Each structure stands twice: as structure tokens, then as C-alpha cells.
Amino acid sequence: MRYPSLESTVKQSTEFTVRRMQPEDRDTAVRLTQAEGWPHRREDWDFHCLLGQGWIASTADGAMVGTILWWSYGSAAGAAGLLVVDRRYRGNGIGRRLIEAIIDEAGPRTVQSVATRSGIRVLGALGFRKIGMVQQWQGVPSAIIIEEPTDLILRTADQTSLPSLCELDERAFGAKRFELLASILTQNDGVLAEKDGQLVGFGLIRPAGRGMVIGPVVASDESIAKTIVSRLLTIDASFTRIDIPANANGLAEYLQQSGLILVDQAPVLKLGEGMSSGQSVRSFAMASQSLG
Ligand SMILES: CC(C)(COP(=O)(O)OP(=O)(O)OC[C@H]1O[C@@H](n2cnc3c(N)ncnc32)[C@H](O)[C@@H]1OP(=O)(O)O)[C@@H](O)C(=O)NCCC(=O)NCCS
Structure with a gap:
């Protein structure tokens, strides 16, 4: 599946841009996941970023409002996670665009992800299907x-x-x-x-x-x-x-x-x-x- 340029600005009710995550984005990423009550510390973000590819969404004024990471396990498999969008900006297609970015980059790989209640809708709409449950x-x-x-x-x-x-x-x-x-x-x-x-x-x-x-x-x-x-x-x-x-x-x-x-x-x-x-x-x- 191919999508328009990842650097393009998508206009819905909020303008945003999707670009690669940089090391200096990680402090904000920690704040985004902590706002969700997720336990990730800066060290955990560093560990997950070490082997992964990260993408972020930012608004026209440069505020970082969303993240996603994915990991390549060879040419046929991968995993995706740490998808979060600042709650003030949800419902604008940002989550969808972040997932599309990693689907595009993962190419033909099969990609695994664990979904939250809000994540399952958007992942399901993009073709992900349930294979099990994790406790x-x-x-x-x-x-x-x-x-x-x-x-x-x-x-x-x-x-x-x-x-x-x-x-x-x-x-x-x-x-x-x-x-x-x-x-x-x-x-x-x-x-x-x-x-x-x-x-x-x-x-x-x-x-x-x-x-x-x-x-x-x-x-x-x-x-x-x-x-x-x-x-x-x-x-x-x-x-x-x-x-x-x-x-x-x-x-x-x-x-x-x-x-x-x-x-x-x-x-x-x-x-x-x-x-x-x-x-x-x-x-x-x-x-x-x-x-x-
Ligand atoms: C899941 C999440 C990333 C979605 O981000 P978002 O930017 O609001 O998602 P989008 O605006 O791209 O919405 C994509 C689709 O999901 C639907 N959707 C998004 N959030 C939803 C919710 N809470 N309940 C029901 N549907 C929802 C939208 O209607 C949209 O459907 P459409 O494409 O058919 O119109 C965001 O809700 C979030 O950060 N949640 C907390 C962290 C989390 O659960 N992460 C997911 C891990 S898998």
C-alpha cells in the first residue's frame, strides 16, 4: 500500500505534519505517554528507540502531538507500538496518519501490535486483525x-x-x-x-x-x-x-x-x-x- 508523501501537511480541522522522530523529541514523547498513565521513563523510551524507527506528528506551530515507533525484525516481520496522540488533538486523523507512516515504511513485512480500546478502531480500519489476547x-x-x-x-x-x-x-x-x-x-x-x-x-x-x-x-x-x-x-x-x-x-x-x-x-x-x-x-x- 502506498500513501502520499509523509512530509506533506494533511488538512482536517487541525493542520499537522508527520516526520521522523529525533532524539530531542524523546522528552516530549515521555510526557505524552505519561499523560496516558503509561509507565515509560526516559530510559524506556531510549531503549525502545535504540532499535526502532520513530515518527512524530506536530502541529503548524511546531507542537509535538503524537508518536509511533516500529521495529524491523528482518525483511518479513516487525512490531509497532507507543502510538499516542495528545488528547486535545484526537479525532483529526493524526493516529491514522502515524500508523500509515509505519505501514508504508514496513513495506511487505507482517507487523504485530497490541491495541488499546481506542487503538483497536484505527488499527482495525487499516487492516490489522486480532490474533490473540495478552494479559x-x-x-x-x-x-x-x-x-x-x-x-x-x-x-x-x-x-x-x-x-x-x-x-x-x-x-x-x-x-x-x-x-x-x-x-x-x-x-x-x-x-x-x-x-x-x-x-x-x-x-x-x-x-x-x-x-x-x-x-x-x-x-x-x-x-x-x-x-x-x-x-x-x-x-x-x-x-x-x-x-x-x-x-x-x-x-x-x-x-x-x-x-x-x-x-x-x-x-x-x-x-x-x-x-x-x-x-x-x-x-x-x-x-x-x-x-x-
Ligand atoms: C488511539 C489514538 C492514537 C487515535 O488517535 P487519533 O488521532 O484520535 O485517531 P484518528 O483521528 O486518526 O482516528 C482514526 C479512526 O479511529 C476512530 N477513533 C479514534 N479514536 C477513537 C475512540 N476513542 N473511539 C472510537 N473511535 C475512535 C476515528 O473515528 C477514526 O475513524 P475513521 O478513520 O473511520 O474516521 C488516540 O486515541 C490515543 O492516543 N489514545 C490513547 C493511547 C492509545 O490508546 N494508543 C493506541 C495504542 S494501539
């Missing part, structure tokens, strides 16, 4: 139950683990995300699960938002995912967030028993037919709702 769990874990089956060996993930961890993630997510996993693992902790000498799961944890974020978590079954999550919760037992598939009932029950609370559910959408995930390995936690 947002968070809180301070108060009763971490250590799950450690005897047939599993848990190890600390390090840089040497990256190729095999990336291969497992690709089977679960449907696209290669080497740079993303490397950027999380470089400065943070991760756990690998092995069975009979084979990698059967992994999970990463990093500081983000109000505390720690667990994700991605990939495993060949839910009990392995629970084992990995239980180990990650013990690494830093402060405020923790994890976004899991809504049909991971066993993991959800485990999180509830550990003291986390289900605070929200949102649809996961996809534009395009690619990124089919494997049957033998599943994703049990997103890196973030934006990154997939």
Missing part, C-alpha cells in the same frame, strides 16, 4: 513458589547463549530478533532451561517502567515457563511486570499465587499473513507490548 500482570511478588523439576537444568544466560536463545525465540515468535535479545541480555539477567542437553526455554528480566519487566519468556511447555519465571522472580523481587498470553492459564495461576495482579487484557493484532509461530515452542511473555 498484563504486575505487583510485588509476595510468595514466590520455587518450581524446579528434577529433569531440568537452569543456567544463567550470557552472551555465548545468544545464538541458541535467538533460534528458540525465532521458533516461538516467528521472526529473528537477535539485536533485541542481545540488547536486553548485554546489561541484564537471563535464565536458560536445558533438558537432556537441549535448550528448552529461556527468560530475560530488565529494569523498566515502575520496576522490573520479565520478558521475553520462551519455552517448550508451560511448566518450563513457570520454572523460568519463578527463577527470574527471585533475581529481583521488587515491583515486577510480565505480559503473558491470555490462554497461559497455568502461568497466570502461578503469577496470582506469587502475589502479582492481573491489571489489564488487550488484543494482539497483526497486519499481514507472516510471522507464524511454531507448535513445539511457545512465547510465554512479551519483551514489551510494543516490541512483541
Whole structure:
């Protein structure tokens, strides 16, 4: 699908221009997401911008009133998120134009996005369709139950683990995300699960938002995912967030028993037919709702 020049000014009831996001736009971007009650700090915006392409909308007098980011995972896949329009300027086609900018740039890639109640209308109108639901769990874990089956060996993930961890993630997510996993693992902790000498799961944890974020978590079954999550919760037992598939009932029950609370559910959408995930390995936690 092709659209008119991205730098053109679209006239509706408000004039606005869509252009690439620059590092100096990030402080305003933080204010826009914080005005929505989203937890992103400046460091989280920097992390998301590190590997992503950002677009912003600004009014004729230069006020920045909207953002969107997207991430390319190779030539066939991508993810989009951090779409927000200043509430005083909504209903003017700004959200739509920002999404069109990233659809245009993503070209033939299949693009995944998690939608809010207001986002689903505009994403749906542009061809995104629902493929599942994600649950947002968070809180301070108060009763971490250590799950450690005897047939599993848990190890600390390090840089040497990256190729095999990336291969497992690709089977679960449907696209290669080497740079993303490397950027999380470089400065943070991760756990690998092995069975009979084979990698059967992994999970990463990093500081983000109000505390720690667990994700991605990939495993060949839910009990392995629970084992990995239980180990990650013990690494830093402060405020923790994890976004899991809504049909991971066993993991959800485990999180509830550990003291986390289900605070929200949102649809996961996809534009395009690619990124089919494997049957033998599943994703049990997103890196973030934006990154997939
Ligand atoms: C979602 C959001 C970005 C839309 O921005 P916007 O600039 O108001 O959207 P647009 O003006 O381009 O509207 C696009 C379409 O969605 C519809 N729409 C927008 N907001 C809507 C709402 N709250 N309820 C129902 N429909 C809505 C518009 O009617 C329009 O439909 P049309 O193209 O058929 O006329 C904005 O509401 C927002 O920032 N919400 C808070 C953050 C958020 O939820 N982000 C979305 C993450 S997926």
C-alpha cells in the first residue's frame, strides 16, 4: 500500500505534519505517554528507540502531538507500538496518519501490535486483525513458589547463549530478533532451561517502567515457563511486570499465587499473513507490548 508523501501537511480541522522522530523529541514523547498513565521513563523510551524507527506528528506551530515507533525484525516481520496522540488533538486523523507512516515504511513485512480500546478502531480500519489476547500482570511478588523439576537444568544466560536463545525465540515468535535479545541480555539477567542437553526455554528480566519487566519468556511447555519465571522472580523481587498470553492459564495461576495482579487484557493484532509461530515452542511473555 502506498500513501502520499509523509512530509506533506494533511488538512482536517487541525493542520499537522508527520516526520521522523529525533532524539530531542524523546522528552516530549515521555510526557505524552505519561499523560496516558503509561509507565515509560526516559530510559524506556531510549531503549525502545535504540532499535526502532520513530515518527512524530506536530502541529503548524511546531507542537509535538503524537508518536509511533516500529521495529524491523528482518525483511518479513516487525512490531509497532507507543502510538499516542495528545488528547486535545484526537479525532483529526493524526493516529491514522502515524500508523500509515509505519505501514508504508514496513513495506511487505507482517507487523504485530497490541491495541488499546481506542487503538483497536484505527488499527482495525487499516487492516490489522486480532490474533490473540495478552494479559498484563504486575505487583510485588509476595510468595514466590520455587518450581524446579528434577529433569531440568537452569543456567544463567550470557552472551555465548545468544545464538541458541535467538533460534528458540525465532521458533516461538516467528521472526529473528537477535539485536533485541542481545540488547536486553548485554546489561541484564537471563535464565536458560536445558533438558537432556537441549535448550528448552529461556527468560530475560530488565529494569523498566515502575520496576522490573520479565520478558521475553520462551519455552517448550508451560511448566518450563513457570520454572523460568519463578527463577527470574527471585533475581529481583521488587515491583515486577510480565505480559503473558491470555490462554497461559497455568502461568497466570502461578503469577496470582506469587502475589502479582492481573491489571489489564488487550488484543494482539497483526497486519499481514507472516510471522507464524511454531507448535513445539511457545512465547510465554512479551519483551514489551510494543516490541512483541
Ligand atoms: C488511539 C489514538 C492514537 C487515535 O488517535 P487519533 O488521532 O484520535 O485517531 P484518528 O483521528 O486518526 O482516528 C482514526 C479512526 O479511529 C476512530 N477513533 C479514534 N479514536 C477513537 C475512540 N476513542 N473511539 C472510537 N473511535 C475512535 C476515528 O473515528 C477514526 O475513524 P475513521 O478513520 O473511520 O474516521 C488516540 O486515541 C490515543 O492516543 N489514545 C490513547 C493511547 C492509545 O490508546 N494508543 C493506541 C495504542 S494501539
